[in-house]
Amino acid sequence: MKILVLAEQKEGKLASSSFEALGAAQALGGEVSTLLMAKDPAALADKLASCGGGKVLTVAHDSLDMFNQETFRKVAGEIVEKTSPDVVIGVATISTRALLAALAAKTSGAMASNATALRVEGDKVVVTRPCFGGKAVSEVTSAESAKPFFISLRLKAFSPATAGSGEVSSESVSDSCFESRTKVVESIKESGQTVKLEEADTVVSFGRGLQGQEHIPLVQSLADSLGAAVGASRAVVDAGWIEYKHQVGQTGRTVTPKLYVAVGISGAIQHLVGMQSSKCIVAINKDKDAPIFNVSSYGIVGDAFEILPALTERFAQGG
Numbered sequence: 001m002k003i004l005v006l007a008e009q010k011e012g013k014l015a016s017s018s019f020e021a022l023g024a025a026q027a028l029g030g031e032v033s034t035l036l037m038a039k040d041p042a043a044l045a046d047k048l049a050s051c052g053g054g055k056v057l058t059v060a061h062d063s064l065d066m067f068n069q070e071t072f073r074k075v076a077g078e079i080v081e082k083t084s085p086d087v088v089i090g091v092a093t094i095s096t097r098a099l100l101a102a103l104a105a106k107t108s109g110a111m112a113s114n115a116t117a118l119r120v121e122g123d124k125v126v127v128t129r130p131c132f133g134g135k136a137v138s139e140v141t142s143a144e145s146a147k148p149f150f151i152s153l154r155l156k157a158f159s160p161a162t163a164g165s166g167e168v169s170s171e172s173v174s175d176s177c178f179e180s181r182t183k184v185v186e187s188i189k190e191s192g193q194t195v196k197l198e199e200a201d202t203v204v205s206f207g208r209g210l211q212g213q214e215h216i217p218l219v220q221s222l223a224d225s226l227g228a229a230v231g232a233s234r235a236v237v238d239a240g241w242i243e244y245k246h247q248v249g250q251t252g253r254t255v256t257p258k259l260y261v262a263v264g265i266s267g268a269i270q271h272l273v274g275m276q277s278s279k280c281i282v283a284i285n286k287d288k289d290a291p292i293f294n295v296s297s298y299g300i301v302g303d304a305f306e307i308l309p310a311l312t313e314r315f316a317q318g319g
């Protein structure tokens, strides 16, 4: 089976998600190659090769510095045509999930998004993906006539590749690939949060149980002591306590950290769909019957105003 991994770079740095996609490809087995499109891909490509990127195909051009769906789709489209992979995978970041969908639409391929597990059955890849807001799980594969099979992987759902071998090959594509009807003029960084919610290994989220915006520093201190990003329920976002970019759930962001701490969050289904794939969930709630405890690995029944400072003090001392 031929697998093409779409690696992603931002501002000249490889996105950590690229290694998750490589890890998923390695676990599938088969012949792995990796596509890296960048202004100056050489050094980044070496890193991918040393992590098992197989044949790392690079396309270099000034216009590949920032993500532009039209340009990236045309370049990747030519590489897909040239290499005819059976499967094309990438992690469902904002840009790579758009790229995969655009590629699938332009070819006779199939598309499955938000995969949380992959396995090989015969000569097919079977994708496990949550559906109906996480209430059910479906398994999908591609039809015989549909090739390649484009698969976007849920961020943080696959272990990153750390070692392996590979070789770098510089590829050329037609000049017309770089002609675009749109131009990315500027990319503006999100302000505030230093650790990105979707990429964080630890997330501390709070809900209405915190009883007011003035108590957010209690959560922030715990997050700082853990090196965590801060998340929130929709109730507190709607109340204007914190910006929407922190919202976790059906109408917010989906996170899959190693540790998710839910403080004063009841555990409504719309919140759960955004965090229940976290590896370890710790809930702090004064109501022992709160639904959040049904999905928690550890539950602390008690008052957040007593528990948060105690935990922060402990972690600040090094756990």
Ligand SMILES: Cc1cc2nc3c(=O)[nH]c(=O)nc-3n(C[C@H](O)[C@H](O)[C@H](O)COP(=O)(O)OP(=O)(O)OC[C@H]3O[C@@H](n4cnc5c(N)ncnc54)[C@H](O)[C@@H]3O)c2cc1C
Pocket (backbone or CB within 6 Å): 206, 207, 208, 209, 210, 232, 233, 234, 235, 236, 247, 248, 249, 250, 251, 252, 253, 263, 264, 265, 266, 267, 268, 269, 270, 271, 274, 284, 285, 286, 287, 290, 302, 303, 304, 305
């Ligand atoms: C279409 C739709 C989409 C939605 N999308 C989202 C979404 O993306 N994300 C989301 O989060 N919600 C979403 N919701 C809202 C969701 O249904 C809930 O209303 C919301 O998650 C509740 O937020 P909460 O848990 O903070 O508040 P509450 O449900 O009010 O829970 C507060 C919790 O705090 C506990 N508590 C109170 N005081 C303390 C204390 N001192 N110490 C410890 N615990 C305490 C209480 O026991 C309670 O369990 C959506 C709803 C709809 C209809």
